[in-house]
Amino acid sequence: MRYHKISDETIRRLPVYLRDLLTLSQQRRAGVSSNDLASLLGVNPWQIRKDFSYFGDFGTRGVGYDVENLIRQIRKILRLSTVNKVALVGVGNLGTAVMAYPGFKRYGFEIVAAFDIAPKKIGKHIGDVRIEDITALHTLYRRQIHIAAIAVPRDAAQETAEAVVRAGVKGILNFSPCYITVPKRVKVITIDIAMDLARLPYYLSGN
């Protein structure tokens, strides 16, 4: 089943809903109203109802939404129900942190390969993953790894992006603090950690 015409904005919010629903699920909450969900997230209830209306009517008026059902539906829409294999490029501090980050599994992601340019790192293991020479990137297509996480220094980011695109990658998670340009068919999500921090001072001044 395809879900057409879902706006980028809604797709951007779905993982946020999912995260909070997973927390509610851990707390063994069975149902949640759009008002409760809205206050948890700090958004408008009408926005939640509008977002959810894209995929048919999940909720029952007066009763609210079934938490487990919502989780299942959102996972399905975001195509997180199956395991998504990820290759990490750049095993410095940031890359090592990305590999160690326990949050990925919650969303069905598994880092199954890691690449670096430094000879002293190549051949070492992080967990079960052996660090490979960056020249072996071309094997990604054969190994059916379609997502790359890029955590290389700023200067190497564009070059690395082009290399993973040549290796058949369809989606890039860019942790390097700069923009990268890729063909339109490749989707890039840039993670700017500092950007999330940027709204904090606003709240520290007595608003």
Added chain:
Amino acid sequence: MRYHKISDETIRRLPVYLRDLLTLSQQRRAGVSSNDLASLLGVNPWQIRKDFSYFGDFGTRGVGYDVENLIRQIRKILRLSTVNKVALVGVGNLGTAVMAYPGFKRYGFEIVAAFDIAPKKIGKHIGDVRIEDITALHTLYRRQIHIAAIAVPRDAAQETAEAVVRAGVKGILNFSPCYITVPKRVKVITIDIAMDLARLPYYLSGN
């Protein structure tokens, strides 16, 4: 000057606008229309105009917005014009990556202190910052450090949050992959890196 009644949703979007405006500024673009900005960001032009309307009229119809002026205004609203001192708690892989992350400076943040519990780390330096014993957290208030970045293991996150709150911290950036509970006067922003990744598979399936 105070800007009242700005919604959380708008505050959430302002850093995103700022990031892209900074990129435009690097590319020496002087002006930008709400339509251009909207297509850059993948949001609706009306939303941008609505968000900007909170702070008076930045733009000129038909001409668009002045990039440098917008940057200045958004920095002012978000209170990023001055340096915000940050203390890092937890200098493991994630914490080290956070310290090494060059993006913070762009938003006026400076990590000026770091704390850990491991004796072998205490006294070592990362850049100019000496790693201190976690028992010295109480000095934060005196040192006028009001923001803490928490990058400790999941099990220690709540306890650490309570310790930084006791130390007078007003804002927490939580990198640990779990929720923390703090008094209402303290603002917490939880960074879930995996959540950003979660919308990638949707785009890899021919939508």
